[in-house]
Amino acid sequence: MPPTPERFHFVADRGDARLRLDQVLVRRVSPLARLSRNVAQQWIDAGAVELDGRVATRASATVREGSAVAIAVPSTARMRTRPAAEAGALAILYEDESLLAINKPPGTVVHPSYKQAAGTLLNAVLWHVRGRAGLTPGILTRLDKDTSGIVLVALTPGVHATLQRDAAAGRVTKQYLALVAGVPKPRSGRITLPIARDPADRRRVITTPGGAASETRYEVVSPPGRLRPATSLVRCELVTGRTHQIRVHLSAQGWPIVGDRVYGAPHAQILRQALHAWRIALPHPVTREPLVIEAPLPDDIAALIGSGGSGKSGRSGR
Numbered sequence: 419m420p421p422t423p424e425r426f427h428f429v430a431d432r433g434d435a436r437l438r439l440d441q442v443l444v445r446r447v448s449p450l451a452r453l454s455r456n457v458a459q460q461w462i463d464a465g466a467v468e469l470d471g472r473v474a475t476r477a478s479a480t481v482r483e484g485s486a487v488a489i490a491v492p493s494t495a496r497m498r499t500r501p502a503a504e505a506g507a508l509a510i511l512y513e514d515e516s517l518l519a520i521n522k523p524p525g526t527v528v529h530p531s532y533k534q535a536a537g538t539l540l541n542a543v544l545w546h547v548r549g550r551a552g553l554t555p556g557i558l559t560r561l562d563k564d565t566s567g568i569v570l571v572a573l574t575p576g577v578h579a580t581l582q583r584d585a586a587a588g589r590v591t592k593q594y595l596a597l598v599a600g601v602p603k604p605r606s607g608r609i610t611l612p613i614a615r616d617p618a619d620r621r622r623v624i625t626t627p628g629g630a631a632s633e634t635r636y637e638v639v640s641p642p643g644r645l646r647p648a649t650s651l652v653r654c655e656l657v658t659g660r661t662h663q664i665r666v667h668l669s670a671q672g673w674p675i676v677g678d679r680v681y682g683a684p685h686a687q688i689l690r691q692a693l694h695a696w697r698i699a700l701p702h703p704v705t706r707e708p709l710v711i712e713a714p715l716p717d718d719i720a721a722l723i724g725s726g727g728s729g730k731s732g733r734s735g736r
Contacts, residue, residue: 426489429582432659435483442481452496466490484586501530506542512711516704518571521713524690567695567713580703590700594654597692598673606637609667623662625670633657634667692719
């Protein structure tokens with residue numbers, strides 16, 4: 419997270435693309451300040467928001483991926499308290515002076531919120547870097563509480579901005595492993611169903627013709643007939659990064675993730691959705707050398723697929 423700002427900058431990512439400007443502000447600024455769409459509209463009306471170098475005049479303006487957004491945060495904004503550094507275990511997959519990659523266990527919240535201000539992954543990251551001057555860690559990859567796997571952390575605002583630009587330009591590849599009910603046919607393909615918040619329950623996402631364009635690439639990686647009962651291990655690549663995208667897309671195709679209580683059904687042998695952020699490939703934000711990081715398959719998913727172990731090696735370097 420950046421220091422308490424007078425101006426706040428970011429580059430729109432895939433999750434922002436095609437949203438209204440006021441929606442994007444709520445999505446991006448809420449971790450820093452309490453912000454509703456009504457207040458976001460007031461900021462825009464007051465000329466406090468720039469979009470691609472020009473003062474924004476319409477809250478309804480559609481934001482494109484890669485757009486530069488700058489906000490002169492009003493002095494009246496109700497800023498959130500900066501997260502505190504708290505001792506906590508971190509499974510570090512990669513670390514240097516610019517970047518940190520952590521293997522998040524299921525059940526851990528990534529970022530403090532009004533519901534949970536302490537005990538998050540970011541609190542532990544702040545403790546981990548507490549003796550290193552000038553660092554302001556910022557989370558780059560968002561994972562649901564019960565999704566395990568790689569969380570990427572930029573250690574300076576400059577690195578954060580570079581990684582956002584790389585993600586917007588498609589230079590960052592994120593792959594997940596999911597254990598699903600059923601056997602996907604064809605065994606590889608694309609799911610391009612548009613998705614949006616469920617108007618009946620804002621905690622859920624649904625596929626709907628009027629939703630945001632979304633794309634998930636998938637490939638079944640378990641040999642035919644290997645897993646019983648009829649389940650399959652599927653590798654998914656996010657082309658867009660919508661909320662709950664993989665979970666919703668797979669469920670809509672008739673292959674819900676095992677244990678997903680929201681978009682599928684509970685499972686007796688796992689207490690969460692069997693979804694794991696497995697691999698990320700990107701140019702290093704400073705050296706620009708290729709960097710590939712992998713997170714071992716967690717024991718609960720490994721036990722379900724009968725591997726009896728914790729998966730493959732967790733890291734490759736630059």
